[in-house]
Amino acid sequence: xxxxxxxxxxxxxxxxxxxxxxxxxxxxxxxxxxxxxxxxxxxxxxxxxxxxxxxxxxxxxxxxxxxxxxxxxxxxxxxxxxxxxxxxxxxxxxxxxxxxxxxxxxxxxxxxxxxxxxxxxxxxxxxxxxxxxxxxxxxxxxxxxxxxxxxxxxxxxxxxxxxxxxxxxxxxxxxxxxxx
Numbered sequence: 331x332x333x334x335x336x337x338x339x340x341x342x343x344x345x346x347x348x349x350x351x352x353x354x355x356x357x358x359x360x361x362x363x364x365x366x367x368x369x370x371x372x373x374x375x376x377x378x379x380x381x382x383x384x385x386x387x388x389x390x391x392x393x394x395x396x397x398x399x400x401x402x403x404x405x406x407x408x409x410x411x412x413x414x415x416x417x418x419x420x421x422x423x424x425x426x427x428x429x430x431x432x433x434x435x436x437x438x439x440x441x442x443x444x445x446x447x448x449x450x451x452x453x454x455x456x457x458x459x460x461x462x463x464x465x466x467x468x469x470x471x472x473x474x475x476x477x478x479x480x481x482x483x484x485x486x487x488x489x490x491x492x493x494x495x496x497x498x499x500x501x502x503x504x505x506x507x508x509x510x
Contacts, residue, residue: 356502360478367465373456392419402475414464470508479503
């Protein structure tokens with residue numbers, strides 16, 4: 331009897347003392363406009379010493395963002411209307427002291443540039459994703475509920491290097507109702 335009461339008390343204490351779920355670190359803003367859905371997103375994470383060391387080592391660091399346009403369903407599973415992959419990468423040239431960064435959408439290079447500023451390179455990996463025309467020619471039904479889901483994966487991954495979010499992915503989504 332005493333042990334069951336102790337277990338119940340410990341269970342209640344662990345539930346009460348457990349931290350609140352973390353805030354969404356991947357912010358997503360969809361904008362349906364003229365037959366397409368523009369997507370803006372940013373990974374709201376600070377550059378840590380571990381990530382800085384990985385970039386400064388000269389290896390290419392990539393963030394792969396998988397974006398899905400989904401149709402909400404009250405009866406069955408949500409339906410994926412379209413998907414896109416945005417890859418942002420940065421490589422530090424240790425001899426010249428400059429960062430090479432680029433972005434590709436579905437495997438096609440959108441832009442590539444260089445900078446000597448670390449914050450510009452980090453922003454290219456995490457924040458410079460505004461109004462990307464990822465979903466063109468999608469027929470959206472008026473007054474229907476949709477959402478855009480973005481999942482982020484970083485590479486390379488190894489045991490000496492810990493990314494700032496838990497698990498393998500960061501994920502964010504935003505709902506919208508298409509009104510014509």
